[in-house]
Amino acid sequence: MEDLRKFDVIVVGSGIAGLSFALKSADNGYKVAIITKKDSQESNTNYAQGGIASVTSHSDEVELHVKDTLEAGDGLCDRSVVEQILKDGPKGIDALVQKGVAFSQLEDGRISLGKEGGHSKRRILHVKDMTGKAIEQALLHSVKNNPLIESFEHHFAIELITVNKLKKSEQVSKELNRVLGLFVLDVNSNQVETYEAKAVLLATGGIGQIYQFTTNPSIATGDGIAMAYRAGANIKNMEFIQFHPTAFYSQKRERFLISEALRGEGGIIRNFSGEAFMHRYDSRKDLAPRDIVARSIDSEMKQSGVPHLWLDATQIGLATLQKRFPNIYNYCEARGIAIEKDWIPIVPAAHYLCGGVMTDLNGESSLAGLHACGEVACTGLHGANRLASNSLLEAVVMANRGADAIKSYLDKTEPISLKSIRWIDGDLEISDERVVVSHNNEELRRTMWDYVSIVRTNKRLERALNRLNNLEKEINEYYWNFKVDVRLLELRNMITVSKLVIECAQKRQESRGLHYTLDYPQKLEEAVDSIIAKQIK
Ligand code: FAD
Ligand code: SIN
Numbered sequence: 455m456e457d458l459r460k461f462d463v464i465v466v467g468s469g470i471a472g473l474s475f476a477l478k479s480a481d482n483g484y485k486v487a488i489i490t491k492k493d494s495q496e497s498n499t500n501y502a503q504g505g506i507a508s509v510t511s512h513s514d515e516v517e518l519h520v521k522d523t524l525e526a527g528d529g530l531c532d533r534s535v536v537e538q539i540l541k542d543g544p545k546g547i548d549a550l551v552q553k554g555v556a557f558s559q560l561e562d563g564r565i566s567l568g569k570e571g572g573h574s575k576r577r578i579l580h581v582k583d584m585t586g587k588a589i590e591q592a593l594l595h596s597v598k599n600n601p602l603i604e605s606f607e608h609h610f611a612i613e614l615i616t617v618n619k620l621k622k623s624e625q626v627s628k629e630l631n632r633v634l635g636l637f638v639l640d641v642n643s644n645q646v647e648t649y650e651a652k653a654v655l656l657a658t659g660g661i662g663q664i665y666q667f668t669t670n671p672s673i674a675t676g677d678g679i680a681m682a683y684r685a686g687a688n689i690k691n692m693e694f695i696q697f698h699p700t701a702f703y704s705q706k707r708e709r710f711l712i713s714e715a716l717r718g719e720g721g722i723i724r725n726f727s728g729e730a731f732m733h734r735y736d737s738r739k740d741l742a743p744r745d746i747v748a749r750s751i752d753s754e755m756k757q758s759g760v761p762h763l764w765l766d767a768t769q770i771g772l773a774t775l776q777k778r779f780p781n782i783y784n785y786c787e788a789r790g791i792a793i794e795k796d797w798i799p800i801v802p803a804a805h806y807l808c809g810g811v812m813t814d815l816n817g818e819s820s821l822a823g824l825h826a827c828g829e830v831a832c833t834g835l836h837g838a839n840r841l842a843s844n845s846l847l848e849a850v851v852m853a854n855r856g857a858d859a860i861k862s863y864l865d866k867t868e869p870i871s872l873k874s875i876r877w878i879d880g881d882l883e884i885s886d887e888r889v890v891v892s893h894n895n896e897e898l899r900r901t902m903w904d905y906v907s908i909v910r911t912n913k914r915l916e917r918a919l920n921r922l923n924n925l926e927k928e929i930n931e932y933y934w935n936f937k938v939d940v941r942l943l944e945l946r947n948m949i950t951v952s953k954l955v956i957e958c959a960q961k962r963q964e965s966r967g968l969h970y971t972l973d974y975p976q977k978l979e980e981a982v983d984s985i986i987a988k989q990i991k
Contacts (some may be wrong), residue, residue, distance in 0.1 A: 457648075458648050458872060458873055459487065459647065459649045459650070460649075460650045461485050461486060461604075461649070461650070461651045462479075462484035462485045462652055462653075462864055463479055463484055463485075463486055463487075463651055463652065463653045463654070463655060464486075464489060464635070464636055464651040464653075464655070465479075465486060465487065465488045465654075465655045465657055466488075466489045466490075466611045466654065466656050466657060466677075466678060467488075467489075467497070467656070467657035467658045467659060467678070467828070467830070468488050468490040468494040468497060468597075468657075469498060469499035469500070469590070469657060469659055469828060469829075470499040470586075470590070470593065470828065470846055470850055470853070471659075471828025471829070471830075471831075471849040471850075471852070471853045472488060472490070472655070472657030472828070472853075473488070473590075473593035473596075474549065474849070474853035474854060474857075475657060475827060475854075475856055476488050476597060476603050477593065477596055477597060477600065478853065478857030478858065479857045479860070480600050480603050481857075482857060482858070482861055484602065484864060487603075487604050487605075487606060487649060487651070488597065488604070489609045489610075489611050489636070489649070490606065490607055490609065491609065491641070491677075491940070492607070493607055494607055495587075495590050495591070496673055497590065497659060497671070497673060498659045498662075498670055498671065498673070498674055499589060499846070500590045500671070501586055501587075501670075501711070502585050502586025502587075502589070502846055503580075503583045503584065503711055503713040503715065503781065503782070504568060504570055504578055504580060504583070504713045504714055504715040504718075504843050505568055505579050505581075505585045505715065505843050505846070506546075506550075506580070506585060506843055506846040506850075507519065507543070507570075507573065507578050507841065507842070507844050507847050508540075508543035508546065508577060508579060509543060509544065509577055510544060510547065510565060510567070510579065511565075511567060511575075511576070511577065514575040514576075514577050516540050516541055516543070518574055518575055519575075520533075520536050520537055521574070522572055522574050522841055523536050523540065523835065523844060524536060525572065526572045526743040526744075526836075526837075526839050526840065526841040527836055527837025527838055527839055527840075527967065528745075528838040528839055528966050528967035528977075529837065529838065529977070529981040530691070530837035530838040530967060530981045530983065531834060531835060532833070532834025532837075534815075535815055535833050535835050536834075536835055538815055539835050539847070539848055539851050539852070540847075542851045542854075542855065543847050543851060546847055546850040546851040546854065547579060549854055550592065550593075550850060553592045554592040554595065555581065555588050555589050555592045556588070557581055558579075558580055558581055558582055558778075565579055566579075566580065566778075567579065568580050568715045568719075569715070569718035569719075569741070570714040570717070570718050570741070570842035571714055571717070571738075571740075571741045571743050571842050572738075572741070572743035572744070572841045573741075573841065573842065578715065578718070578842075578843045582777075582778060582781070583713055583715065583778065583779045583780065583781045583782055584780075584781050585846070586846070589846065606638070606640075608640070608641040609638050609640055609647075610638065610641055610677075610940050610943060611637075611658070611678075611681065612636075612637045612638065612639055612681075612877075612938065612943055613636065613684065613685075614633050614635075614636055614654060614681050614684075614685040614824065615633070615635045615636060615637065615872060615875060616631055616633050616634060616686070616821070617629045617630065617631045617632055617634065618631045618686070618990055619685075620634070620870075620875065623874075626870060629870070630822065631686065631821065631822070632822035632823040632824075632867075633654050633685065633821060633822065634650065634651075634869070634870050634872060635648060635649050635654070635875075636649045637649075637877045639938060639940070639943070641940060646879065646938070647877075648872050648875050648877065650869060650871065650872040651869070652863070652864050652867045652869050653823045653824070653825060653860055653863060653867070654824055654825070655817070655825045655826065655827065655860075656678035656681070656682060656811060656824070656825070656826040656830050656831075657678070657826070657827055657828045657830060657849075657853070658677050658678030658679075658830045659673065659828060659830060660674045660676070660806060660829040661674060661675065661676035661695075661807050661948070661951050662674040662804045662806075662807075663675045663676075663899070663948060664676065664804075664899060664902050664951060665695075665804035665899055665902050665903050665907065666707065666899040666900050666902070666903035667707065667709050667803045667804065667903060668709060668803050668805065669698055669701050669709050669710070669711045669804070669805045670805070675944040675948050675951075676807075676948060676950070677943075677944065677947045678826065678830040679810055679811055679830060679950075679954065680946070680947035680948075680950040680951055681947070682811045682819060682821070682824060682830075683950060683951075683986070683988055684988065685821055685824065686821055686987070686990040687819040687821040687824055688811075688812040688819070688820040688985055688986070689809070689810070689812060689832075689954055689985070689987075690809050690811075690812040690832040690983055690984065690985050691810075691832050691838075691958060691984055692809040692810070692951070692954040692955045692959075692984065692986070693809065693955060693958040693961075693962055693968075693969045693984060694807070694836070694837075694838050694839065694967055694968040695804055695807060695808075695906075695907075695968060696744055696745070696804075696805050696807070696808060696839065696840055696968055697748040697803060697804055697805060697968075698711060698748070698802060698803055698804075698805035699714075699723070699744060699747040699748045699751050699800070700712040700713075700716075700717075700723070700765050700798075700800040701801055701803035701805075702785070702786070702799065703761065703762035703799040703800055703801045704789070709803040711803075711805075712765055712782055712798055712800055714744070714842050715778075715779070716765065716767050716779060716782065717765075719767075719770050719774065720767075720769045720770050721740065721765055721766065721767040722740055722765070722769070723751065723763060723766075724763065724764040724765075724766050724797065725754045725758065725760075725763055726758050726760045726763065727758075728764075730766075731750070731754060732747065734750075735747075735749075735750040735753075736750070743841070743842075744839065744840075744842065745839045745968045745970075748802040748908055749908055749909070751763055751800075751801070751802055752802060752908045752909060755801070761801070762799045762800060763799075763800055764797035764798065764800065765797065766798075767794075767797075767798065768793070768794060768795055770794075771794065772794040775793055775794055786798055802908060804903075804907070806829065806840055806845060808832070808837070808838065808839065808840050808968065809832045809958065809984075810826065810830050810831050811830055811832065812831075812832050812985065813825070813827070813833055815833065815852075815855065816855060816856055816859030816860075817831065817852050817853075817855065817856025817859065817860070818856075818859070818863075822863075823863070823867070825856055825860060827848075827852040827856050828845075828848070828853070829845060829849070833848065833852060835848050837967065837981075838966045838967020838968055838969065838981075839968045879937050880933070880934055880935045880937055880938070888941070890928065890932070891929075891932070891941050891945055892941070894925050894929060894945060895941070895945050897925060898922070898948055898949060898952060901917075901918050901921045901922065902918065902952055905917050905918035906918050906956060906959065908970065909970055909971075909972065910959060910969070910970065910971040910972070911971060911973050912960075912971070912973045915959055915960050918956055919956050919960075922949055922952055922953050922956070923953075925949055926949045926950075926953070929945055929949060930946070933946055958986065959971075961984045962974075962984055963978075964976060964977050964978040966978075966981065
């Protein structure tokens with residue numbers, strides 16, 4: 455182990471946001487570290503199916519994309535942010551194409567454009583139904599060949615080091631609070647190392663794992679948001695959790711996504727009686743925005759007490775299903791479902807976080823030296839509900855904008871040496887009682903699913919908060935007394951972000967977008983963000 459690792463900028467996360475930012479920063483001449491907690495490709499990005507929304511055809515207009523995004527966002531989007539990010543969309547697509555992403559084409563050579571809920575036009579670029587994997591592979595290839603970028607796989611970012619945390623030291627006593635680096639656990643050696651940089655970019659993705667059922671892979675534990683919150687950065691709109699309407703139902707916990715793009719090609723949701731019921735809930739039927747479709751499914755399931763509904767994709771035809779959706783086709787086939795003739799069992803599952811670390815259009819958080827982009831960040835693009843396939847776009851656009859904007863900060867900022875700063879571990883060895891960690895993990899996920907999901911009430915939120923407070927007490931005891939490991943650190947972060955979700959949900963005394971509560975079913979006239987700032991002593 456080296457004593458101290460020094461970089462201009464440290465990127466935490468190797469999905470579309472982290473990789474795009476690292477590449478652009480290296481192009482700008484900076485020395486970059488990418489810290490990532492598993493293999494580099496393991497990210498939400500790698501599983502993205504439907505594609506990336508952007509205006510690329512003559513029959514579409516940025517203004518229409520803006521209108522659709524604002525409508526989905528239910529009054530809470532920041533219009534200027536929406537306009538800027540969507541205007542920059544085609545540049546973001548170009549950046550991906552230049553890195554080697556080969557978007558699917560029609561037979562005549564034009565780009566194939568898919569359609570998803572809430573979009574008034576076909577505008578989703580995709581690589582069959584494996585868009586994320588293609589993006590991830592292309593970006594990782596470029597990163598591997600870049601001499602200014604060093605990647606640290608199986609390295610877990612634990613905590614931001616800030617001036618305030620070092621306040622006893624002479625060296626920093628006159629400095630304003632800012633981020634100076636990170637404590638990172640090398641998972642293979644089990645050692646905590648100190649990383650120094652002028653700035654840190656959080657690109658740690660979402661929080662799906664706080665729910666019992668989610669489309670997200672195991673990395674999505676909200677680490678970045680929890681770290682930023684503990685360091686004192688503002689956190690925004692955490693109550694807006696998007697539940698994807700159509701995840702594959704099985705008896706197991708796994709929830710494989712059945713892309714909305716299938717509905718874009720004619721797929722229909724049916725209830726247990728076989729009725730195509732969405733017309734009863736919204737005139738856009740199966741292609742209404744996700745909050746509406748997920749709530750409608752939830753209501754149909756509750757009325758009839760069934761464990762799942764159906765997605766009927768039989769009208770799409772075998773040839774298109776196999777060519778356009780090979781990933782979904784093969785997944786279902788391996789489970790005995792031939793989707794050209796059989797209906798697919800579906801349920802909603804936690805999918806995407808619209809809130810996160812509050813940033814401006816440069817990716818800057820409220821804490822100097824801390825930047826965020828991708829799903830971990832809340833720019834104001836999504837408002838109360840994200841329009842389908844706007845997240846990959848936001849991530850690539852904001853990563854490129856952020857990497858350019860950070861230049862002036864890096865150039866004018868003097869690093870503070872962290873040479874004498876060491877992580878102090880609890881002195882107890884890994885305990886047999888670590889079963890507490892897995893038990894508490896189960897309890898957290900079940901609590902969030904049962905009390906803080908698609909339909910909420912004051913009572914359910916209060917119940918969830920009480921349980922989380924108990925879990926927090928127990929886990930904090932472990933954190934301070936035992937040597938840290940990934941499962942403990944993730945659980946601690948999951949408890950922190952779950953409490954932030956509940957706190958924001960309790961603040962919002964109305965139903966808007968993805969936050970629906972039986973106690974306040976109406977929408978208030980004024981749309982106000984929920985912002986949480988931790989009091990740093
Ligand atoms: P991620 O891609 O999730 O990357 C996060 C990275 O941070 C990972 O490398 C992770 O290991 C790392 N990390 C996290 N915590 C730590 C830590 N403590 N230390 C070190 N590393 C850490 N969006 C669309 O726009 N279109 C789609 O078609 C689409 N389909 C989707 C399908 C599925 C199944 C899912 C789950 C999501 C989908 N989304 C889609 C959403 C979209 O994929 C994500 O919002 C986006 O990929 C997030 O990218 P990101 O770079 O912000 O984070
Ligand atoms: C999907 O393919 O349905 C997911 C798209 C998204 O989450 O934006």
